[in-house]
Amino acid sequence: MESVTLNNGVRMPILGFGVYQIPPEQTEQAVADALTAGYRMLDTAAAYGNEEAVGRAIKASGIPRGELFVTTKLWIQDAPAEDNARRSFETSLAKLGLDHVDLYLMHQPYGDVYGQWRAMEAVNREGLAKAIGVSNFYPDRLLDLILNNEITPAVNQIETHPFFQRATDHDLMAEHGVQHQSWGGFAEGRNNLFTHPVLSEIGKAYDKSAAQVVLRWLIQRSIVSIPKSVSPDRMAQNIDVFDFQLNDDQMARIATLDTGASLFFDHRDPEMTSRLGTHRLTG
Numbered sequence: 001m002e003s004v005t006l007n008n009g010v011r012m013p014i015l016g017f018g019v020y021q022i023p024p025e026q027t028e029q030a031v032a033d034a035l036t037a038g039y040r041m042l043d044t045a046a047a048y049g050n051e052e053a054v055g056r057a058i059k060a061s062g063i064p065r066g067e068l069f070v071t072t073k074l075w076i077q078d079a080p081a082e083d084n085a086r087r088s089f090e091t092s093l094a095k096l097g098l099d100h101v102d103l104y105l106m107h108q109p110y111g112d113v114y115g116q117w118r119a120m121e122a123v124n125r126e127g128l129a130k131a132i133g134v135s136n137f138y139p140d141r142l143l144d145l146i147l148n149n150e151i152t153p154a155v156n157q158i159e160t161h162p163f164f165q166r167a168t169d170h171d172l173m174a175e176h177g178v179q180h181q182s183w184g185g186f187a188e189g190r191n192n193l194f195t196h197p198v199l200s201e202i203g204k205a206y207d208k209s210a211a212q213v214v215l216r217w218l219i220q221r222s223i224v225s226i227p228k229s230v231s232p233d234r235m236a237q238n239i240d241v242f243d244f245q246l247n248d249d250q251m252a253r254i255a256t257l258d259t260g261a262s263l264f265f266d267h268r269d270p271e272m273t274s275r276l277g278t279h280r281l282t283g
Contacts, residue, residue: 001013001014001015001038001040001242002014002015002219002242004179004222004224006131006154006155006179007152007154007177007178007179008130008131008154010102010103010130010131010154012041012069012102012103012131012155012179012224013040013041013069013224014219014222014223014224014225015039015041015215015219015224015225015226015227015238015239015241016039016040016041016042016043016069016071016224016225016226017031017034017039017041017042017043017226017227017228017235018043018044018183018226018227018228019031019042019043019044019048019050019054019228020043020045020048020183020228021048021228022048022050022228022230023050024049024050024052024053025053026230027050027053027054027057028053028054028056028057028060029057029230030057030229030230031053031054031057031058032057032060032061033230033232033235034235035057035058035061035063036232037232037235037236037239038239039235039239040063040067040068040069041068041069041070041071041226042054042058042068042069042070042071043071043072043226044070044071044072044073044096045072045073045075045105045107046072046073046074046075046088046091046092046107046281047073047075047107047281051072051092051095051096052095052096052097054070054096055095055096055097055098056097058070058096058097058098059097065098068102069102069103070096070098070101070102070103071101071102071103071104071105072092072096072101072104072105073104073105073106073107073135074088074089074092074104074105074106074107074116074120075088075107075108075280075281076107076108076110076111076116076276076277076279076280077111077112077115077116078111078280079112079115080115081111081112081115081116081119082112082115082116082118082119083119085115085116085119085120086119086122086123089104089119089120089123089128089129093128099128100127100128100129100130101128101129101130102129102130102131103129103130103131103132103133103154103155104120104123104124104129104131104132104133105132105133105134105135105155105157106120106132106133106134106135107135107136108135108136108267108276108277109134109136109137109138109141109267110273110276110277111277113141113145114145114148114149117132117145117149117151118149120132121149121150121151124151131154131155132151132153132154133153133154133155133156133157133178133179133181134153134155134156134157135156135157135158135183136157136158136159136267137153137156137158138169138267138268139168139169139172142156142172142173142176142178143172143176146176146178152176152177152178153178154178154179155178155179155180155181155224156169156173156178156179156180156181157181157182157183158180158181158182158183159182159183159184159262159263159264160180160181160182160183160184160185160218160223161182161184161185161186161187161193161214161263162187162193162196162199162214162217162254162257162258163187163190163191163193163257163258163259163263164187164258164259164260164261164262164263165255165257165258166180167258170221170223179224180221180222180223180224181223181224181225181226182218182223182224182225182226183226184263184264185214185215185218185225185226185227186211186214186227187263188263188264190263191263193210193211193214194209194210194211195210196210196257198253198254198256198257199213199214199254202246202250202253202254205250206244208241208244209237211227211234211237211238212237212238212240212241213246213254215227215238215241216241216244216245216246217246217251217254219241219242220245220246220251
């Protein structure tokens, strides 16, 4: 497994396993299968409702804690945001059954971002979160956070796939030492990604699938990814991407697939801001 070094020296695997949209009753087995397949980075969130299942799978695996990289995320908090963010972090840690997480992300760029970030800075200083970062921050919001706070986010996890490649975001993050992480790397199969002629043709040269080509493309752009699957065979396939290298021509062909727009939703859209910004977790 290859890794990247975050801006505070923490090492992060470049490929991990995500549990978004995996129902809690399936999550424990899925994580167990992923760990068996060789994954050592796990990505969950308070909003996914499956932190406890992830924690059970970690405990049952017997894998030493030091060999795992665990990420969870903070949902938007009501005022006082700093206090509530701290409580939310402690709840996530208890559900996971861990004494620390390796990465704690602010899930959405809404609410009292600064109050939430102060709480995250505190748990980072205390060693309870080895690194802290954000998710779904566009360049303007990311730069504003960097300029007005003490700790620069270590990671920004954003929608990134062949049809929305985020080159401008990537360059700005690199300039400020923020690691680019992809969610939705397979675009949830939209635009026929798994059978796309360009990706499939490139894969044939290496006896690899279109999905494996996408993961390799992300790796070669130094982008961390967290593919999700509940199929052990697909999990094994997704992690089998370190034995081939895309050439410059193939990388250029994939670059032509970029539409420059989200396939899901835009966090700058007022309707989406209202929908996400007013949603609160229960329980």
